[in-house]
Amino acid sequence: MNLTVCDASFHYDSTGNSGFKDVNFSLNDGQVMTILGPNGCGKTTLLKCLNRLTELHRGSITLDDQDISRLPRTLIAKSIGYVPQLHQPAFPFSVLDTVLVGRAPHLGLLESPSQQDMEIAEQSLKTMGIYHLKDKSYTQISGGERQLVIFARVLAQQPSLLLLDEPTSHLDFGNQIRLLHEVKKLAATGLPIIMTSHFPDHVFMVSDIVAIMKEGVFIDCGQPDEIITESNMQRVYGIPVNIHYVDGPVKRKICIPVTE
Amino acid sequence: MVGVNAGDDLLTMYEPEIRYVADLLGVPERGDALIAYYKQAMDYVNKTVSSIPDSEKVRVYYAEGNDGLQTDAAGSWHTNLLTFCGGINVANVAVSNTSQAVQVSMEQIYAWDTADPINMIIIGRTSQASTYNAIMTSSNWQQLSCVRKGNVVVRPDNPTSWFDGPPGYGQILGMYWMLHTLYSAKTADMDLSDKVKEFYSDFLHYNLTQGQLVTLLSNPN
Amino acid sequence: MIDAEKHKMNNKKFTLRRFGKLNGVSTWTIPVVLLVVLFIFSFVMGRYPISPLNVVKILGSHILPVFHFNSGILDTIVMQIRLPRILAAMIVGASLALSGVSFQGLFRNPLVSPDILGVSSGAGFGAALAILLSGNQLAIQVSAFCFALLAVGISYSIGKMVKGNPTLSLILAGMAIASLFGALLSLVKYVADPVNQLPAITYWLMGSLASVGQKGLLYAAVPMLIGITVLILIRWRFNVLAMGEEEAKALGVDTGRLRIIIVVCCTMITASAVCISGTIGWVGLVIPHIGRALVGPDHKKLLPVCLLIGAIFLLLIDDIARVVASVEIPIGILTAIVGIPFFILLLRKGQRGWA
Numbered sequence: 048m049n050l051t052v053c054d055a056s057f058h059y060d061s062t063g064n065s066g067f068k069d070v071n072f073s074l075n076d077g078q079v080m081t082i083l084g085p086n087g088c089g090k091t092t093l094l095k096c097l098n099r100l101t102e103l104h105r106g107s108i109t110l111d112d113q114d115i116s117r118l119p120r121t122l123i124a125k126s127i128g129y130v131p132q133l134h135q136p137a138f139p140f141s142v143l144d145t146v147l148v149g150r151a152p153h154l155g156l157l158e159s160p161s162q163q164d165m166e167i168a169e170q171s172l173k174t175m176g177i178y179h180l181k182d183k184s185y186t187q188i189s190g191g192e193r194q195l196v197i198f199a200r201v202l203a204q205q206p207s208l209l210l211l212d213e214p215t216s217h218l219d220f221g222n223q224i225r226l227l228h229e230v231k232k233l234a235a236t237g238l239p240i241i242m243t244s245h246f247p248d249h250v251f252m253v254s255d256i257v258a259i260m261k262e263g264v265f266i267d268c269g270q271p272d273e274i275i276t277e278s279n280m281q282r283v284y285g286i287p288v289n290i291h292y293v294d295g296p297v298k299r300k301i302c303i304p305v306t307e
Numbered sequence: 308m309v310g311v312n313a314g315d316d317l318l319t320m321y322e323p324e325i326r327y328v329a330d331l332l333g334v335p336e337r338g339d340a341l342i343a344y345y346k347q348a349m350d351y352v353n354k355t356v357s358s359i360p361d362s363e364k365v366r367v368y369y370a371e372g373n374d375g376l377q378t379d380a381a382g383s384w385h386t387n388l389l390t391f392c393g394g395i396n397v398a399n400v401a402v403s404n405t406s407q408a409v410q411v412s413m414e415q416i417y418a419w420d421t422a423d424p425i426n427m428i429i430i431g432r433t434s435q436a437s438t439y440n441a442i443m444t445s446s447n448w449q450q451l452s453c454v455r456k457g458n459v460v461v462r463p464d465n466p467t468s469w470f471d472g473p474p475g476y477g478q479i480l481g482m483y484w485m486l487h488t489l490y491s492a493k494t495a496d497m498d499l500s501d502k503v504k505e506f507y508s509d510f511l512h513y514n515l516t517q518g519q520l521v522t523l524l525s526n527p528n
Numbered sequence: 529m530i531d532a533e534k535h536k537m538n539n540k541k542f543t544l545r546r547f548g549k550l551n552g553v554s555t556w557t558i559p560v561v562l563l564v565v566l567f568i569f570s571f572v573m574g575r576y577p578i579s580p581l582n583v584v585k586i587l588g589s590h591i592l593p594v595f596h597f598n599s600g601i602l603d604t605i606v607m608q609i610r611l612p613r614i615l616a617a618m619i620v621g622a623s624l625a626l627s628g629v630s631f632q633g634l635f636r637n638p639l640v641s642p643d644i645l646g647v648s649s650g651a652g653f654g655a656a657l658a659i660l661l662s663g664n665q666l667a668i669q670v671s672a673f674c675f676a677l678l679a680v681g682i683s684y685s686i687g688k689m690v691k692g693n694p695t696l697s698l699i700l701a702g703m704a705i706a707s708l709f710g711a712l713l714s715l716v717k718y719v720a721d722p723v724n725q726l727p728a729i730t731y732w733l734m735g736s737l738a739s740v741g742q743k744g745l746l747y748a749a750v751p752m753l754i755g756i757t758v759l760i761l762i763r764w765r766f767n768v769l770a771m772g773e774e775e776a777k778a779l780g781v782d783t784g785r786l787r788i789i790i791v792v793c794c795t796m797i798t799a800s801a802v803c804i805s806g807t808i809g810w811v812g813l814v815i816p817h818i819g820r821a822l823v824g825p826d827h828k829k830l831l832p833v834c835l836l837i838g839a840i841f842l843l844l845i846d847d848i849a850r851v852v853a854s855v856e857i858p859i860g861i862l863t864a865i866v867g868i869p870f871f872i873l874l875l876r877k878g879q880r881g882w883a
Contacts, residue, residue, distance in 0.1 A: 098778055100774060100777055100778055120777070120780045120781075120782060121780040122780075123780065124778065124779050124780025124781075125780065127778075128778075129775075129778040131772075131774060131775060131778075134771070134772070134775065135772060137636035137637070137638075137770050137772075138633075138636075138638070138770055138820075138825035139824075139825055140767065140770070140824075140825055140826065141824070141826070144767060144825075144826050145771075147767070148767050148768050148771055148779065149779070151765075151768045151776075151779040151780060151781060152779055152780035154764075156762055156765065156786075157761045157762060158764070159763070159764035159828055160764065204779070
């Protein structure tokens with residue numbers, strides 16, 4: 048499946064901030080794209096426009112050559128999975144019930160999950176390696192496990208595209224790395240993934256494409272090794288960094304801030 | 308004077324009230340005339356009631372509220388005219404404050420009726436026409452013998468209530484009406500229509516026409 | 529990352545709490561059987577003494593024309609006085625509980641009651657106004673129903689006009705409108721005749737099933753049953769809504785349309801319930817918590833359970849109200865007396881029902 052974004056623009060009426068302008072990119076199966084940028088640069092807003100949670104003001108977003116502004120919401124939901132930054136539970140649903148909710152786009156208004164939906168949900172839990180948690184209450188598990196549950200939920204949607212909004216925030220160091228590992232595994236199954244991030248190192252770890260965003264505009268877009276440069280990081284974050292290639296078991300570039 | 312029971316203090320209060328107003332307005336002769344009517348009524352009622360044995364006293368359920376399921380407890384001053392005129396309020400409910408109306412259920416009314424038949428229902432307070440219709444047409448009430456016999460009376464309220472709500476000088480006329488309603492056989496020597504006309508002309512300086520009289524004394528349809 | 533052993537143990541504790549099968553019999557049978565038993569038992573209770581045998585004979589004579597029961601009074605009492613009242617208690621209890629749990633799910637807040645959008649306040653004002661204008665029973669019911677709908681309609685319109693989080697706007701608008709109608713009610717009480725009208729208004733506001741007749745029940749039951757049916761059919765969707773406005777939308781749910789459906793159904797069932805029973809509080813707030821303590825927050829199980837427990841609860845309370853003294857005890861007082869300590873108990877036991 049292919050996602051193409053063409054001249055997309057959006058602005059908030061009140062502030063004029065956190066919007067974005069003239070965004071262009073394209074994504075295919077199995078590719079991981081990261082949108083890297085500081086707070087308030089418009090990356091979350093862009094993500095929300097990609098699955099029509101927010102409507103674009105100008106430009107177009109097409110999924111397999113179909114403009115998403117003309118698609119019914121249920122179809123968008125069947126195709127695009129969205130993991131928000133933070134999930135606030137109102138009630139202590141069990142992990143399984145939480146993941147089952149992911150089947151909603153495939154169920155009519157009067158329907159509830161069937162045995163088949165149950166099996167899909169359970170399979171998602173197994174894929175994320177948390178099947179043993181299925182009867183636990185969502186509020187009783189750790190932060191890292193909760194993030195995995197939300198991932199399992201979005202997998203139960205059986206989407207063709209994943210949107211992840213800062214998936215590693217609220218996670219400890221170890222869980223961050225494990226989560227990125229899962230992202231890589233999912234992409235390997237052919238799922239295209241777009242995520243937003245603050246961390247250049249994470250981009251080096253998992254991304255095939257990176258777009259650097261500042262004040263609503265893509266200032267650069269391409270392969271991480273070429274795009275994440277010391278001058279770009281200085282431009283975007285205003286701090287000097289050193290970028291080195293590390294050999295041995297690491298075999299990738301790393302980005303180190305220069306401190307006095 | 309034979310006092311029937313406690314609670315008719317209000318009834319005996321009318322003489323000094325009338326005397327006071329007459330003196331205030333400077334018309335003592337009129338006061339005398341009104342008091343004469345009043346005393347005549349009191350004496351007549353007391354005489355008649357004293358001749359009725361307890362076993363023949365009429366049992367009455369005082370139906371209030373839109374559905375007729377509100378009433379005043381036996382012993383409440385709301386029904387003191389009833390007791391003064393020799394009737395019995397069937398609502399034996401134990402409440403601390405008898406001046407408030409109480410809510411009862413249809414079942415409770417049937418329980419009272421089965422223990423000792425209710426002879427009459429008097430309808431008081433709000434929307435009397437609809438309460439009357441509710442009782443007469445509803446199948447729930449039909450099992451009461453007094454309803455089947457049509458012994459349902461609406462309390463006259465013109466110009467002020469003859470019975471209660473609030474109790475006032477209308478009770479002076481109400482005495483004749485109540486006695487006649489409860490014990491019509493024993494009041495054959497009194498013409499209620501005459502008494503009503505007299506009351507209206509004496510107390511209210513108003514000459515009732517025959518048509519108005521009929522309306523006053525009949526149930527709503 | 530995960531201590532598998534520890535989690536396995538905790539799993540066991542959690543599952544026992546859920547409804548499942550006990551000795552091969554589904555635990556759903558417990559509330560259903562309880563309701564049926566209480567239903568039958570309620571026929572025997574009342575100020576008028578009727579033996580259980582007679583109750584059975586009377587009910588039997590209506591189900592199968594084989595038996596013939598003679599006494600008019602007993603038949604009237606059982607079929608025309610007790611039966612409508614028992615059915616009313618069950619359906620009103622079920623409606624209030626269902627409305628409460630639905631609103632709690634919609635607003636993602638377990639402290640929400642069915643009156644959050646002003647339905648009871650509107651109904652109270654409507655009834656008081658009708659009593660003030662000396663209306664009859666029917667006028668009071670119709671007025672209560674209409675003003676209940678009006679109050680919610682106004683709340684909803686105001687909520688839509690405000691930008692921002694739609695559920696928050698709705699709650700705020702509802703609070704404002706409830707206060708408005710509360711103020712109007714006070715005005716009516718102030719103006720009402722203290723001898724005749726004010727006691728009638730006060731009594732209506734305390735709630736009672738004493739004047740429920742067959743016709744009134746029939747008319748009110750139609751919207752209640754429609755609303756109940758719709759809510760039960762869409763009950764799984766509450767789980768999706770509970771994830772939050774944004775996430776529900778991302779899952780393809782038309783949250784605006786679902787919100788309207790839920791508000792309309794809950795309002796319909798609460799308004800119908802209130803117009804025949806007066807304002808009865810605490811049922812819509814407490815029963816959902818009992819439900820969550822029994823089956824957990826999954827709305828697929830929670831809504832039917834609340835329906836059953838609501839019916840059982842109010843039937844039990846009404847049985848007490850009509851038997852314990854020769855005067856009728858307003859049912860709203862009893863639900864408060866029972867409901868409030870229960871609620872405090874639930875609060876003390878810890879946050880069982882919500883995150």
